Amino acid sequence: MSTDAETIRYRAAAGESPAAVDLLDQTRIPAELVRLECTDLAQLHDAIVRLVVRGAPAIGIAAAYGVTLAPIDPASNPDSIRQCYYDAIEYLATSRPTAVNLFWALNRMRGIVESTEDAAIGELPPRLIEEARAIHEEDREMCRAMGRNAAPLLRDAKTVLTHCNAGGLATAQYGTALAPIYYLHENGHTLNVYADETRPLMQGARLTAWELSQAGIPVTVCTDSMAGSLMQRGLVDAVIVGSDRIAENGDVANKIGTYPLAVIAHYHNVPFYVVAPTNTFDLELQSGDLIPIEQRSEDEVRYTLGANSAVHAEGRMAVPREASVINPAFDVTPAELVAAIVTEQGVIERPTREKVQQHFAAITNPT
């Protein structure tokens, strides 16, 4: 993806210009490529809430950079400086509840604050910038690794179906679920991709279709309700999606509409793959029913194409005011419907609690 379409950029403060988290405004794609500069915490928090920046890893990266925007007074005492950063971390943690990468990244930033001695408090701002940049670059590398690790699962596939956007726009670059698609394309095996439009905010139609088209990968947008008949007619060789949080037993939270895809894929013997970095696992949650599910504004359903972006500002009312609306942003797919979870460390075939634990044990105690 070209640098002007890079999901997130960061500018440290220099002279009169303040530090800025520079985001590709994903609510404006595909109509236009517009960047939004966030120079304070409220702007960054709002950008996460409105899905200007979205996708579990990208949310974590943006929030990590967001901590460096805390309005510290360098002349105040070390405890006051630390408290200002802690307040920023707590505030950013209120932006969206489901993607565990947000909390994982904020905890890493908290660790830098906690571990900086009074005598070195002047070093804290550059240390935080360095940690956020490390989180950003690590994600770039993890996406490449997930592409390599997931590619063999698709070696015999011609056509895959994906849901929402788990591509470069959801990460530092390259994506999770789309990473093997890019990797195979780069190595002479170009897949055909069905992209679920993904109501109500249309991340599939607007974002996945845009980024795959930019990469020269054939993509066909289908409505969410079409996926079943595509599999019924044998037109889908595999379903591949990202995730926002994976419980210890392998249950997977992802964009609303993922669970029915997994059920239909299971019924039609189509392999259902999940691609996510290890920082998307929440090993403190024993099962998926404990994953917090974000409830978003009903107006995103009431208006065509959702109601929270410039593209949607002229959205037409699709639901009479007298009718009620629900808008859970995610659902949970039980592990038994998942053929494999692919991380940057490898592949968890037929995930179970034991296999997830083994995957993480192998990371901490490599043989």
Ligand SMILES: CSC[C@H]1O[C@H](OP(=O)(O)O)[C@H](O)[C@@H]1O
């Ligand atoms: C690579 S994680 C992408 C993940 O995040 C999306 O949710 P949202 O667009 O609301 O941030 C969706 O669940 C994707 O699978």
